Amino acid sequence: MKIKIPNILTIGRIIIVPIFVISFFLPGFYGDLIPFSLFVLASFTDYLDGLLARLFKEESKLGEMLDPIADKILVSAALILLVMDETIKNYEVIAAIIILTREILVSGLREYLAKISVAIPVTSLTKLKTFLQMLSIAILLTGESGNKIINFQDYNAQTIGIILLWLSAFLTIYTAYDYLVKGIDHALTEDDKKTK
Numbered sequence: 001m002k003i004k005i006p007n008i009l010t011i012g013r014i015i016i017v018p019i020f021v022i023s024f025f026l027p028g029f030y031g032d033l034i035p036f037s038l039f040v041l042a043s044f045t046d047y048l049d050g051l052l053a054r055l056f057k058e059e060s061k062l063g064e065m066l067d068p069i070a071d072k073i074l075v076s077a078a079l080i081l082l083v084m085d086e087t088i089k090n091y092e093v094i095a096a097i098i099i100l101t102r103e104i105l106v107s108g109l110r111e112y113l114a115k116i117s118v119a120i121p122v123t124s125l126t127k128l129k130t131f132l133q134m135l136s137i138a139i140l141l142t143g144e145s146g147n148k149i150i151n152f153q154d155y156n157a158q159t160i161g162i163i164l165l166w167l168s169a170f171l172t173i174y175t176a177y178d179y180l181v182k183g184i185d186h187a188l189t190e191d192d193k194k195t196k
Contacts, residue, residue, distance in 0.1 A: 007062050009049035013070040016042045017077050024081050024141075032145035035081075039141055042074050043134045068110070072103045078137045087140050092162055095169035099133060102172045109183040123178075129171035136164035 003011075016038055023034040049067065053059045079096045082088045088096050139146060139161035146157030 003062075004053075004060060005056075006049040006053040007060060007066065009045040009052070010066045010070050013042045013045045013049075014066070014073060017073050020074075021077055021081065024085075029145055032141070032143040036138060036141040036146075039074070039078060039134075039138055043138070046071055046074075068107065072107065075103065075133065075137065076100060078141065082137070082140050087143065087158065088162070088165070092165070095162075095165045098169040099165075099172050102176045105176055106179050109179045123175070125171065126175045129168055129175050132164050132171065133168040136161050136168055139164065 020035055020038040020042065023038060024031065026034060046067070079088070079100060083093055083096055139157055142149070142157050142161075146161075149157065
């Protein structure tokens, strides 16, 4: 069976994750630059595989299955590492928890709704949420090296990254609401049918 290029990019994104995790523990400048570069590369393949799939009409069930898994693994690994080294700390951890909770919630809802053939379209707001989420994590991954490059008085790289993380967390709550309402609505409808 021939694997299509968009699927190769998605699989590549999954393969990048363990390399990304290992590189995070490198000391000094390279410990900032390499994980940042790998995260940006992986995030770009997420955009690219979808673009190529639509452009060349190569959408597939394999891609449909692997793409959200690859995204969630990448984001979850990055957030856990950033919390572990206290780049994200104290109340800021709540923003990371909100994002991770949404990923689990939406995965469950998508799986349930797929069983009853209900599709949930990706909105412009969801795309904005994803962009801000990836941007915030990428900035936070620059660590001390980023602080030396981006430093506008009190607003260094880490501060900007945390602000964007909170913004993406609020958008996460808002966009997850539609998924939740639709899922609950269909579940209640199905329950009503069984009781009649």
